[in-house]
Each structure stands twice: as structure tokens, then as C-alpha cells.
Amino acid sequence: MLRNKLIYILSIIFNNSYFVIISLFIGIIISFFSLIAGFLFIIASVIINLSFSLINSIHFRNFHRELISLPSENGIGRLSNFKNTRLENYSKIINRVLDSLSQEIVQTLENKITSDAIINSINEGILIINSNKELENFNPALVKLLGTNIDPYVGMNINDFVRNDEFLSMIDDVFSTKENKSIELNLFSDEKSILVYAAPFFLSDQEPFNQILVIFTNLTEIRKADNSRKEFFSNVSHELRTPLAGIKASAETLEISKDQSTTEKFTLLILEDVDRMNKLIDEMMSLTQMDLGEENFVKKDTSVNKMIEDTYNRFIFQCEDLGINLKIKKLEQDITIKVDISKIEQVFGNLLSNAIKWTSKDGNINISASLSKTSILFSVSDDGEGIIEEHLPFIFERFFKSDSSRSKVGSGLGLAISKHIIEAHKGDIFVESEITKGSKFTFSIPK
Structure with missing residues (x-):
């Protein structure tokens, strides 16, 4: 933007009888000093040439008036043509200089606007x-x-x-x-x-x-991601090393043992460790696909009550073998929701596996469904050991284990995967827990 301050040039002619005033923006003088210097030289030359012959001319007075009014808030104006007068050629020369000066100003302003827009974006x-x-x-x-x-x-x-x-x-x-x-x-x-x-x-x-x-x-987020990556690989190496160590120990025992019962026992342990490794690898692949946005969700209309019943049927025999009471509570009036049933079964599987892991014999696990204004709420609750309050904010993070001693089998990925799945369904998942009184995991799916 051009500054509004003006500088005035006063020229005295004929023993103080007449004078000419030229006014220009200070901003223009600063930015385009060389052009204005030439412009002033031309105007001065014109004035000197004209002053002696046209000083009393009405055309000259008009010419003088227009010169004074050239700078304005709207920029630099132009002189009239003064056709058929001795001022015509001079006005054309001055107008050409003014046009050139105006173009320089416009170009400079456009460049500044462009550069400011780039920097600000x-x-x-x-x-x-x-x-x-x-x-x-x-x-x-x-x-x-x-x-x-x-x-x-x-x-x-x-x-x-x-x-x-x-x-x-x-x-x-x-x-x-x-x-x-x-x-x-x-x-x-x-x-x-x-x-x-x-x-x-x-x-x-x-x-x-x-x-x-x-x-x-x-770089804060990049550094956090880099630290998470390092922590991820550290945890993966730990989780893989544990079953591998078990397999190695079992294999070494089998190598020196000739007892049939011992062979069967350690063969079973090897198979369990292999299954544990397979599960860990599957979970890591699942998380990687989710991070890359490559996980496919095929959503279909599914009965809420059927989801509850199917989950019950999958885990009832395991609970009975462990002496755990498994109960369900279905909706009074069944409805359908659009979900990827295989993914929701995976969530139920993770939540039930955790509940069984932390519930003692004669304990209770409940699976329920209820309605809210906008969603279906699914819950898995137990009366097991509960989760330390300080651990609750981190419970859905990858590889986090509330059992700091890692005495319980598990990768620490199940809840992180469950969170991904529920969020992909536009839902939410949260936990309530109290030490010695148990935990309740709830997730919502929009109707």
C-alpha cells in the first residue's frame, strides 16, 4: 500500500511573481527513486521551457493545477491532452513517464501480494x-x-x-x-x-x-512416531523371543527324554508357543494394514441379539472348563445394525479372552447389549482382579500390559486392535475398572 504522505517541490519564477508546486508520495519516492528522479527532471525541464513563454496563459494555469493534483489516494493520475496547444507534446511526454511509473508500482505491488500469499500459505x-x-x-x-x-x-x-x-x-x-x-x-x-x-x-x-x-x-509428531516405531520393534522382539525360548527349551527336553508322557507334554507346549507366535504375527499384520488404510471392512445388516448369542456359544465351554459363570443379556426387541461381523467377533474375542484371563474360578463374566439414543452399547464385564487406575489411560495402547510382571500370556495388542476396529465403525470404546472388583469394557456402534 502506498503511503499517504506527500512531499512538495516549490519553484519560484520571475522574482517571486509566480511559482509552481509539484507534490509526490514519499512512498513512491522511496520505492522508485530513480524513476521519479527522471520524472522530476522532465517536469522541471518542461516548466523551465514553458514558464517564460506561457506564464500568463490560462492553459498553463490548468496545466499547473493538474500537475499538483496528480498524486492521489487512488495512485498516480494522468494529464489532459491539451490538444492544439503548445502544451500538447509536453503533456504526452509526462503521461508516458507517469504510465511507466504506474506500471512499475502495480508490478511491485502484485509481486508483494503474491509473495505474501505464498509465505502465508x-x-x-x-x-x-x-x-x-x-x-x-x-x-x-x-x-x-x-x-x-x-x-x-x-x-x-x-x-x-x-x-x-x-x-x-x-x-x-x-x-x-x-x-x-x-x-x-x-x-x-x-x-x-x-x-x-x-x-x-x-x-x-x-x-x-x-x-x-x-x-x-x-518435527514433534515425526519424532513421536519414530519413538513409537522403536518401541514397537522392541516390544515385538520381546514378545517373539518369549515363545521362541519356550520352544527351544521344550525341544531340548524332547531331545534327551525317552518318556512318552514327557514327550506328549512338551510337544503340546511347543504347539501352544507356535500358536502364540502365529497370533502375534496375525495381530501385527492386522495393525499394519489398519495403519496403512488397507484393512477391508465388509459391513452387512446383522442382528444384535445373534451377535450376543454367537459370542456366548464360542466361549461357554472354555468358561465351564475353568469354572467361570458366563451370562448374557440381550435386547428385549432385537434390531439390526450394519457391521463387519468378522471384525466385531474379533473385538468380542479380545474382550472375552482378557476377562477370562483375569477372572478366578467361580467368578462371573457378563455379555450384554443395550440401547442409547444414537447407538447400540455392547459390554463385557467381569468381577476379576481389576485394573490399576493409573493404567486406565494407557490400556488401549499397543503392547501395553496392566500386568507389569508379564506373568499373563498375551501380546498386548488385542485392545489396540479392538479400538481400531470400533473407530472404523464410527464408534467408541472405553473401560471402567476397580481393583478387586473387576472391569467393564463397553463399545458403541451407531444405529
């Missing part, structure tokens, strides 16, 4: 530091990254804005070497990992380097 935070090491400009992404308004800091020395020795040293290096630099820092918060890239900023090929462009890229 970039997701990375951007900061411009001038040669005095003062904050000169920034974009909205930097405000979002910092979580605070930066306007009050514009014009402030960078040493007062960022108090980080590594960052300030990097800025000094860029100013002195005129080379690009980058560094990863916990710059604004210990919880945020920021990649900072700084480079000399040239306004044009003709102008010397006098600014630094600093780009801030938030």
Missing part, C-alpha cells in the same frame, strides 16, 4: 531477520507454532526474542558466512522438536544481502 513457520538482527516479518504458521502473538516483538532484537545459544550462534554464522545453516532444537518448549533452517535472503540480484530467512519445521 506455507505450513512451516517463517521469520525474517534484518541486518540489525531485528524481527522484521513472520507468517501465521509461526504464530500457531509458538502459540502466541508475535506482533509486539517486531522490531525487537532476536537475542531478546529467542534465548537459545545454539540458535543465536547459528544466526551469527549465517550473517558472517552468508551460507545456509540448519539445526534441530527444543527451541520453544521441551515438548517440541523444531528443525530450524536459516539462509541469506536477497531481495533482488542487484541488492546486497541484508536479511536472513528462518524456517521452523515442527
Whole structure:
């Protein structure tokens, strides 16, 4: 935007009898000094040539009036043609200069608007530091990254804005070497990992380097994902190593034993460990497919009560063998919902397996369905050991085990997979638990 302040040039002619005033925007003079200097020279030449011969002419007075009114809030205007007068050629010359000047201004403004639009649309935070090491400009992404308004800091020395020795040293290096630099820092918060890239900023090929462009890229989520990946592989190696160690020990026992009963016992242990490994691999593959969005869900209309009955039939014999009472509560009036039945069976399987694992002989497990305004609520509850309150926020995380001693068999992936499946059905899953009184897992499926 052009500044509204004007500068006036006063020319005295003929012993103070007449004068000519030329006014121009200071903003234009600053941005286009060379063009305006030429423009003023032409106007001065015209005035000198005209003043002696046309000083008393009405055309000259009109010419003078238009010159004064050329700069306006709408930009730079144009002179009349002054046809059939001695001013016609001069007005054409001045108008050509004015047209050229206007085009330069418009082009500069368009370039600025374009560059501002590009900078403001970039997701990375951007900061411009001038040669005095003062904050000169920034974009909205930097405000979002910092979580605070930066306007009050514009014009402030960078040493007062960022108090980080590594960052300030990097800025000094860029100013002195005129080379690009980058560094990863916990710059604004210990919880945020920021990649900072700084480079000399040239306004044009003709102008010397006098600014630094600093780009801030938030790597926090990337680092979290990287840490999760490392933790994932660490947990996988642990979970695979346990059954492998069991298989190795059983095989070594079989190698030296000739007793038939011992052979049968350890053969069964090997098969159980192999099944455990297969289940772990299947669960990891399932999670990977979900993460990549490659898991296929085939949803069909399914009876709610039939889902409850089928789950009961799958687990009743196992519960009876362990002396656990398994009960169900169906809807009074059955309805159908659209689900991928194989995936929902997997959720029920994970929840029932956990309930059985933590419920003692003569304990109780209940499977139920109920209605809410918008969803069907399915619950699996037990009166087993319960879950420590501090563990509840992490219960659906991968490889998390409430049993810190890992004495109970399981991969720690079942609840994480269940959460993925329910969320893929636009539902929710949560847990309520109290030590020694049991746990209740509930998931919802929209009607």
C-alpha cells in the first residue's frame, strides 16, 4: 500500500511573481527513486521551457493545477491532452513517464501480494531477520507454532526474542558466512522438536544481502512416531523371543527324554508357543494394514441379539472348563445394525479372552447389549482382579500390559486392535475398572 504522505517541490519564477508546486508520495519516492528522479527532471525541464513563454496563459494555469493534483489516494493520475496547444507534446511526454511509473508500482505491488500469499500459505513457520538482527516479518504458521502473538516483538532484537545459544550462534554464522545453516532444537518448549533452517535472503540480484530467512519445521509428531516405531520393534522382539525360548527349551527336553508322557507334554507346549507366535504375527499384520488404510471392512445388516448369542456359544465351554459363570443379556426387541461381523467377533474375542484371563474360578463374566439414543452399547464385564487406575489411560495402547510382571500370556495388542476396529465403525470404546472388583469394557456402534 502506498503511503499517504506527500512531499512538495516549490519553484519560484520571475522574482517571486509566480511559482509552481509539484507534490509526490514519499512512498513512491522511496520505492522508485530513480524513476521519479527522471520524472522530476522532465517536469522541471518542461516548466523551465514553458514558464517564460506561457506564464500568463490560462492553459498553463490548468496545466499547473493538474500537475499538483496528480498524486492521489487512488495512485498516480494522468494529464489532459491539451490538444492544439503548445502544451500538447509536453503533456504526452509526462503521461508516458507517469504510465511507466504506474506500471512499475502495480508490478511491485502484485509481486508483494503474491509473495505474501505464498509465505502465508506455507505450513512451516517463517521469520525474517534484518541486518540489525531485528524481527522484521513472520507468517501465521509461526504464530500457531509458538502459540502466541508475535506482533509486539517486531522490531525487537532476536537475542531478546529467542534465548537459545545454539540458535543465536547459528544466526551469527549465517550473517558472517552468508551460507545456509540448519539445526534441530527444543527451541520453544521441551515438548517440541523444531528443525530450524536459516539462509541469506536477497531481495533482488542487484541488492546486497541484508536479511536472513528462518524456517521452523515442527518435527514433534515425526519424532513421536519414530519413538513409537522403536518401541514397537522392541516390544515385538520381546514378545517373539518369549515363545521362541519356550520352544527351544521344550525341544531340548524332547531331545534327551525317552518318556512318552514327557514327550506328549512338551510337544503340546511347543504347539501352544507356535500358536502364540502365529497370533502375534496375525495381530501385527492386522495393525499394519489398519495403519496403512488397507484393512477391508465388509459391513452387512446383522442382528444384535445373534451377535450376543454367537459370542456366548464360542466361549461357554472354555468358561465351564475353568469354572467361570458366563451370562448374557440381550435386547428385549432385537434390531439390526450394519457391521463387519468378522471384525466385531474379533473385538468380542479380545474382550472375552482378557476377562477370562483375569477372572478366578467361580467368578462371573457378563455379555450384554443395550440401547442409547444414537447407538447400540455392547459390554463385557467381569468381577476379576481389576485394573490399576493409573493404567486406565494407557490400556488401549499397543503392547501395553496392566500386568507389569508379564506373568499373563498375551501380546498386548488385542485392545489396540479392538479400538481400531470400533473407530472404523464410527464408534467408541472405553473401560471402567476397580481393583478387586473387576472391569467393564463397553463399545458403541451407531444405529
